[in-house]
Each structure stands twice: as C-alpha cells, then as structure tokens.
Amino acid sequence: MKLAPHLHRLGNDVVACYLVDTGEGITLIDARLPGHWRDLQRELRSLGKSVD
Structure with missing residues (x-):
C-alpha cells in the first residue's frame, strides 16, 4: 500500500x-516474518523491482 511518495507499507494490523x-x-x-515473503515480492513487482 502506498502511504506517500516513495513510502509503501506491507502487512496487516499486527505485523x-x-x-x-x-x-x-x-x-x-x-x-517482517518469513510467511510474508510473497507479499514483499508482490509489492516489489508492483514497483517494477525485484529482490535481485
């Protein structure tokens, strides 16, 4: 989720x-936690980026 220019938040109400x-x-x-790896990859893709 984009919060402001250049600032994005991933997660839920707890993490x-x-x-x-x-x-x-x-x-x-x-x-974050290991179980949120897919969320991180998805957000990076939405920015045109990757973990590479």
Missing part, C-alpha cells in the same frame, strides 16, 4: 514493514 523507494534503490525497514 508491518515499510519500503522506501528512491532513485538509489529500495530500503526495507523491518523485514
């Missing part, structure tokens, strides 16, 4: 992490 998308790359804040 969340944030992506900061800049021209230099993406910073992941709070890496």
Whole structure:
C-alpha cells in the first residue's frame, strides 16, 4: 500500500514493514516474518523491482 511518495507499507494490523523507494534503490525497514515473503515480492513487482 502506498502511504506517500516513495513510502509503501506491507502487512496487516499486527505485523508491518515499510519500503522506501528512491532513485538509489529500495530500503526495507523491518523485514517482517518469513510467511510474508510473497507479499514483499508482490509489492516489489508492483514497483517494477525485484529482490535481485
């Protein structure tokens, strides 16, 4: 979910992490839980990015 320019939130009411998308790359804040790996990949794809 996009919260503001360059700031995205993934998660639910209990667990969340944030992506900061800049021209230099993406910073992941709070890496979440292993079960949320697919959510992270999906959000990165929506930004035209990958974990690579």
